[in-house]
Amino acid sequence: MTNSISEIEDAQALFVIGSNTTETHPVIGYRIKMAKNKGASLIVADPRHIDLADYADVFLQMRPGTDGALLNGLLNVIVDESLIDKAFIEKRTEGFEELVAAVKKYTPEYVEGITGVPAADIRKAARLYGTAENAAICYTMGITQHVEGTNNVLAIANLAMASGNLGKPHSGVNPLRGQNNVQGACDMGALPNVFTGYQRVDMDAQREKFEKAWGVALNSTPGYTVTEVMDAVLDGKVKFMYVMGENPSLSDPNLHHVDEALTEVDFLVVQDIFLTETAQKADVVLPAAAFAEKEGTFVNTERRVQLIRQAVTAPGEAKPDWVILTELAQRLGLPWKYESAEDVFREITDLTPSYAGISYQRLENEGGLQWPCPEEGHPGTSILHKDVFAKGKGVFTPVEYSPPAEEPCQEYPLILTTGRDLYHYHTGSMTRQSKGLAAFRPMEKAQVNPEDAKALGLEEGDAIKITSRRGEVTARSTITEIVPPGVVFMTFHFHESAVNLLTCCEAIDPVAKIPELKTCAIKLEKAAL
Amino acid sequence: MYEKQILICAGTGCISSGAYEVKEALDNELQKNNMEDKVRVILSGCHGFCEKGPLLIVYPEDIFYCEVTGEDMPELVEQHLVNGNIVERLLYKDPNTEQIVSNHEEILFYSKQKRLVLRNCGVIDPENIDEYIIRGGYQGLKNALDKDPSEVVEMIKNSGLRGRGGAGFPAGMKWEFAYRSQGDKKYVVCNADEGDPGAFMDRSTLEGDPHAVLEGIMIAGKAIGSDEAYIYVRAEYPLAIKRLRTAIAQAEEYGLIGENILNSGFNYKVNIKEGAGAFVCGEETALLASIEGERGMPRPRPPFPAVKGLWGKPTCINNVETLANVPLIMRKGVKWFTSVGTEGSKGTKIFALTGKVNNTGLCEVPMGITLREVVFDIGGGIRGGKKYKAVQIGGPSGGCIPESLLDLPIDFDSLTQAGAMMGSGGLVAMDEETCMVDLARYFLSFTQNESCGKCTPCREGTKRMLEILERITEGKGEAEDISRLEKIAVTVKDSSLCGLGQTAPNPILTTLRYFRDEYEAHIYDRRCPAGMCKELLSYYIDPEICNGCRACTKVCPVEAITGEKKEPHVIDEEKCIACGACLDRCKFGAVKTK
Amino acid sequence: MLSLTINGHEVKVEPGSTILQAAEKLGIFIPTFCYDPQLAQVGACRICVVEVEKARALVASCCTPAADGMIVHTDSERVLAARQANLSLLLANHPLDCLTCEKTGECKLQDYCYLYGVDESDFVGAQKDYDLDDTNPFYIRDMNKCILCGLCVRICYDVNGAGAIEFINRGFDSKVTPAFDDPMEYSSCVFCGMCVDSCPVGALIPKESIRQARPWELKSVKTICPYCGTGCGLELLVKDNKVVKVRGDLSNPVSRGQTCVKGHFGIDFLDSPDRLKTPLVKKNGEFRETTWEDALELVAAKLKEVKPTEVAGLASARATNEENYLFQKLIRSLGSNSVDHCARL
Known part of the structure; x- marks a missing residue:
């Protein structure tokens, strides 16, 4: 997030796109409703009639995968009706003329044809967003899990810059990150191309700093991404896989492909708290401590580093991941000497400029710190890009809309879109072990629109078979107008109805390598469970 | 050009006692007599004297008829409008003097009033x-x-x-x-x-x-x-x-x-x-x-x-x-x-006068008028020659004011001082047969029922006060109940959120202040001085009337009645459970209560 | 700044401050049931009443603004009498099963009765008699214990936005309940548990902790929720090396005590019998328990067999910074940059 969670409730306008916030980020969802109660205008864009749609001043229910067109449509109105922030554009950005030219054809009427959203609503939304003194955009995987994901994010940035909604309170471009420490994992360099703080492996000065600190020679070529690595295994380029606290056997697209790779790989180590679907394929399974059984730090979606504290000891012989890794490294002859998580953190802050001012002591005293926090005494950064962008001027990058990779056809007439629900989390490895949550939501209930249900003769709770080009799964159905006709929604919480057997792993955003989990073509049939 | 104008009161009171039927009958009669062009009939607002409704006034002579019905219209039209004779039987009769009054200004109910706010009520057509x-x-x-x-x-x-x-x-x-x-x-x-x-x-x-x-x-x-x-x-x-x-x-x-x-x-x-x-x-x-x-x-x-x-x-x-x-x-x-009113309370106040007075209804009086004038002049005194006891003023939030304060000039400050309040202007007159504990119970049952439930003292306190009052009127009062009542009443008054709670204990506090002996009689003597609390009645047999038929002894479930055949019987008060079976059974009216 | 006097002590406060806030500044205790600083105050419970000189009645200190020159008494006879009587009134309509009540030890009604010496109620009479609602797996609603402070209703409307519960009926029959007096399961409740955290008495009880521990046996550990990226603060309440229950951490700057169903009621996976407890090695397609020594030796040996670039690792968006750092350090130290995690999923 460029801005902070606490700013949301006082925003004048909020634009929520591709985020079912009340289910995936409930506490942020509360804040959005609070803002609404305080008088904010709320614009919600989503293919499904999510809970927030009921609170929205304008609800833009676009066809799945047409986000880019919708965003360009909003920009078109903002330019056309001079709702732009001229001073901001002149002082802080470049490339605006190219943007104007690029969005010219995306008139609300043209966009209505692509998205199905009435032109009048597009205008209304653009006006609410464009005329507010401060307006924040919140988005989630509904924007990014597309072939066009990167373009969608660029379009969002264009929208925020054109209206001057960056670098000031209650505004900004705010991706709501899905997992407790997904931000931290990225910050820590758990990415193929960067070290901590996004220092690049292919830049000599930065790599040499790490070589010196770690006392080893380092590779300068970026490695495989999670979506590429399965192919690499099947191509024989990767022979050893070490998976720590992930469950690609349920979370990754086209599970057959994942299964194949994990079976194929020579040696698989899985380190986890449960014997997950992935762990079951491992050669060695290492038992790990859970969050409440260790010390350390998490970074939330607003870049706030917060301390976690040990409440209980880990069961049996399970150990914190950092301990396991240290012991393994020592066995491999690496000179690692960590007595505590804090020792590791000190090394992180030494090597990471944006973390340089953070210490456990400060986190304890100050209730967390938002990076960048470059030196001791720095209060942390609640709003990014306040006076200048990190890279100087903000560059408008015009994007063209292109449709999703897989569109419905005669054989697969429906669109499947995937996500989470409130009561479960990701692959369910934790939530399905919680008595209350498991009892309340024991199984997948695929959402089917009444029109589609009628055509198939489906009744509430009927078993259905869902088939895509890649596979088939069965699930119970629930008949609801949350999904529009032609769209089916499923979560990926349940291995019994593993939705990623259906999704497509070839359709990947070319830049961010994010798979298109939000749309694929399917067919539905009544089934016996 | 109309020669006469007739106002029929069409306030809610008169409508429910038949004002519309009167109007219809009057219109018919006028039509029959071809008088529609000569007499204009107007439905007016409330005249206040609802007890005597429907009211009908004939102008310009200002003859005030009360308790008229549709069936009276032929006579009224023929006698008054055609022949010019006043229909005496429909005029107001003063309950004390038995004097017949034809002009409404002369009726005590109206003559002591000062109708400023109500100046148009009953005079104009409110829909015009x-x-x-x-x-x-x-x-x-x-x-x-x-x-x-x-x-x-x-x-x-x-x-x-x-x-x-x-x-x-x-x-x-x-x-x-x-x-x-x-x-x-x-x-x-x-x-x-x-x-x-x-x-x-x-x-x-x-x-x-x-x-x-x-x-x-x-x-x-x-x-x-x-x-x-x-x-x-x-x-x-x-x-x-x-x-x-x-x-x-x-x-x-x-x-x-x-x-x-x-x-x-x-x-x-x-x-x-x-x-x-x-x-x-x-x-x-x-x-x-x-x-x-x-x-x-x-x-x-x-x-x-x-x-x-x-x-x-x-x-x-x-x-x-x-x-x-x-x-x-x-x-x-x-x-x-x-120029109207007292030092601290200017103008007039409208009261809804009800209870045991002869004239009930709505009256507007100048601030500073005494209770005595309201009860005895406007209200015409206590009905049936009974003895005046008190007024409850200010509705359920108000309080009881005893006879000793009859000459209290009514204004905002004097009433508050006396423990009551002006409230919206309810004024209930009570005679000797009103039990003050039962009266407090009645008002508490109202406020308890109307408590919104938001704040603790009003929600819980009104319930407990009502329970205690019910207990006392049922003869189950305990010695500590008066102090309990006082404790809750003071707390509810002092700590409730809104005016409802803050004033709900007033009927209790004023009756305790002025009629504490009645509470004590209920609790200690198991006796209702006003004879109103059913469970506290005691039964006795009048030896002058009883002929010793033994019928009562057969229905008494606890064998409390004894006596020789053909001799007057006696009820043992210790044994009697006051079920009233003997009273119902006695054909001679020998069983009585005290 | 305004200046007022409370119990003889002068205090200066910002305009708009309440009497309660002014008293807090002086360290003077005033009891409250329905007060919550993050909500608009409603002045319903009346336990915080104080005496303000020249005011006609007692005033609720939680919602009465302090005024310049105000003279306040928080412990006068009149105030104490009102507090005692109101406690006595509450007690008259409250089950006295404190021996087994889950709330004993952190029940405000109990604490204040102790403080003001109210042992049993003077006022015997009708009592509430409602059925328990325990139809959902997360918490029990015992409306017989409810003192109708309304905190849960306000939190549900004003903080969560779900608006699942409201008062029905009125006066003595008032009750907090979902629409149509249905069980919670059929309401718009999203089981965030914030009402449970807010309840000053034992009307809302988390099921997971029933008969597990008395409040004074619990150690509180503040940490961060392991689920989504919001980063809410949680207080884990621990007895005998077990997390007995969870509540929102009011001191956390992100969540300010707010929670969702997963953070509040979904942490018991920690005690699942399915937790991995020993290292496992697969032999002939079957897992066998092994020692750390053997397991790590095997991993190290296998790593030495492959070329650096043939190693790939998936780190975790669920693990700590320190662990992700060490993970990528390990993979990179081996000579491979093929490290990623599920940020894309």
Whole structure:
């Protein structure tokens, strides 16, 4: 997030796109409703009639995968009706003329044809967003899990810059990150191309700093991404896989492909708290401590580093991941000497400029710190890009809309879109072990629109078979107008109805390598469970 | 040109006792006699003397007929209108002197009154704006529009007008707070959520003279800088609502409500909001919550509505009677208004007089009148020659005032001092047969039932007080019950959130103050001095009447009755459970209670 | 700044401060049931009443603004009498099963009765008699214990936005309940548990902790929720090396005590019997328990067999910074940059 969670409730306008916030980020969802109660205008864009749609001043229910067109449509109105922030554009950005030219054809009427959203609503939304003194955009995987994901994010940035909604309170471009420490994992360099703080492996000065600190020679070529690595295994380029606290056997697209790779790989180590679907394929399974059984730090979606504290000891012989890794490294002859998580953190802050001012002591005293926090005494950064962008001027990058990779056809007439629900989390490895949550939501209930249900003769709770080009799964159905006709929604919480057997792993955003989990073509049939 | 004019009272009281049937019968009779062109029949608002309804007055001679029916119309038309003879049997008869009175001004019920707010009620056709205007209507508004808002506020302040809805807060101060509050939008709210049992002055005012209330609202609007008002009126007042709607429509048609009223640049909009009848919605903050569509529960003050009221905007809330005074003050001036009333309470007050008096109904009296004048002159004294005991004044939030205070001049301050309050002006007269504990129980059952449940003392305390009172009236009172009652009453009064709770214990506290001996008799002697509490009656057999038939001994379930055959029997009070079986069984009336 | 006097002590406060806030500044205790600083105050419970000189009645200190020159008494006879009587009134309509009540030890009603010496109620009479609602797996609603402070209702409306519960009926029959007096399961409740955290008495009880521990046996550990990226603060309440229950951490700047169903009621996976407890090695397609020594030796040996670039690792968006750092350090130290995690999923 460029801005902070606490700013949301006082925003004048909020634009929520591709985020079912009340289910995936409930506490942020509360804040959005609070803002609404305080008088904010709320614009919600989503293919499904999510809970927030009921609170929205304008609800833009676009066809799945047409986000880019919708965003360009909003920009078109903002330019056309001079709702732009001229001073901001002149002082802080470049490339605006190219943007104007690029969005010219995306008139609300043209966009209505692509998205199905009435032109009048597009205008209304653009006006609410464009005329507010401060307006924040919140988005989630509904924007990014597309072939066009990167373009969608660029379009969002264009929208925020054109209206001057960056670098000031209650505004900004705010991706709501899905997992407790997904931000931290990225910050820590758990990415193929960067070290901590996004220092690049292919830049000599930065790599040499790490070589010196770690006392080893380092590779300068970026490695495989999670979506590429399965192919690499099947191509024989990767022979050893070490998976720590992930469950690609349920979370990754086209599970057959994942299964194949994990079976194929020579040696698989899985380190986890449960014997997950992935762990079951491992050669060695290492038992790990859970969050409440260790010390350390998490970074939330607003870049706030917060301390976690040990409440209980880990069961049996399970150990914190950092301990396991240290012991393994020592066995491999690496000179690692960590007595505590804090020792590791000190090394992180030494090597990471944006973390340089953070210490456990400060986190304890100050209730967390938002990076960048470059030196001791720095209060942390609640709003990014306040006076200048990190890279100087903000560059408008015009994007063209292109449709999703897989569109419905005669054989697969429906669109499947995937996500989470409130009561479960990701692959369910934790939530399905919680008595209350498991009892309340024991199984997948695929959402089917009444029109589609009628055509198939489906009744509430009927078993259905869902088939895509890649596979088939069965699930119970629930008949609801949350999904529009032609769209089916499923979560990926349940291995019994593993939705990623259906999704497509070839359709990947070319830049961010994010798979298109939000749309694929399917067919539905009544089934016996 | 009409020769005569007949007013038939069409207040809710008279309608329910048959005013419409009277009108229909009268119209028929007039038609039969070809007199439609000579006699004009008007349905008027309430005359206040509802007990004697339907009322019918023939002008110009001002003959006041009461308790008329449709069947009386042929005689009335033939005798009075055709032959010019007054129908004596339909005239009012003074209950004390038995004297027949033909002119309503001479009836004591009316002659002691000073009808300022009710000046038009029963006189004009409330559905005809012209009749209001002819009698000076909307002149006050005109005067106000010619003035600076601050001058209007100043006039109301100087008039000493105090809120007629309960607490008697100076209206001018309320207006000044609202006037001084900053806001792009301000509201005037007319509280027509009249809820005290037996009180109906607001309803009668709305039914009989709706324009007076509208005019008052708009003057308030001009004064505080508001352009919109809500009238919160209970849905149980359909006639008042209908007449208000008619009045608003007519005023709009005349340009007296709407844009640029009387070319002054003043715009005004009046909305009606029907309430669902919860008593607590008469409390101003609960009323505002109800208009906003929330559950009608009071909110803490401050902030007062004048600062933060309806939808958070500065709001001036006055009740119907208060607002109906306003046009008069604006038309006739402060001096005229302050000439009536006492030092601290100016003008008049309308009371709903009920109970054991001969004349019940609505009366408007100058502040400072004594209770004695109200009860014995206007009310015509106690019915059936019984002995006067007390009045309950101010409704369920008010208190009981004993005989010793009969000469108390009635105003806001004197009543509060006596432990009662003006309230909305309920006035119930009681005779020797009224049990004061039972009376307190009755009012508590009302407030307990109407407690909204938000705050602890009122929700829990009214319930416990009621339970104790029930216990006492059932003869199960305990020695500690009086101190328990006092403890809860003081807490509820001192710590409740809103006026409902803060005043709910008043009937208990005043009856304990003035009639403590009655409580003690119930508790210690298991006796109801007024003979009203059924469970406390004791049965005895009058030896003069009893012929010893033994019938009673056979029905007594506890063998409490003994006696030789053909000799007078005796009831053993120790054994008797006061079931009353013997009383019902005795054919000779020998079984009696004391 | 305004200046007022409370119990003889002068205190200066910002305009808009309440009497309660002014008293807090002086360290003077005033009891409250319905007060919550993050909500608009309603002045319903009346336990915080104080005496203000020249005021007609006692005033609720939680919602009465302090005024310049105000003279306040928080412990006068009149105030104490009102508090005692109100406690006695509450007690008259409250089950006295404190021996087994889950709330004993952190029940405000109990604490204040102790403080003001109210042992049993003077007022015997009708009592509430409602059925328990325990139809959902997360918490029990015992409306017989409810003192109608309304905190849960306000939190549900004003903080969560779900608006699942409201008062029904009125006066003595008032009750907090979902629409149509249905069980919670059929309401718009999203089981965030914030009402449970807010309840001052034992009307809302989390099921997971029933008969697990008395409040004074619990150690509180503040940490961060392991689920989504919001980063809410949680207080884990621990007894005998077990997390007995969870509540929102009011001191956390992100969540300010707010929670969702997963953070509040979904942490018991920690005690799942399915937790991995020993290292496992697969032999002939079957897992066998092994020692750390053997397991790590095997991993190290296998790593030495492959070329650096043939190693790939998936780090975890669920693990700590320190662990992700060490993970990528390990993979990179081996000579491979093929490290990623599920940020894309």
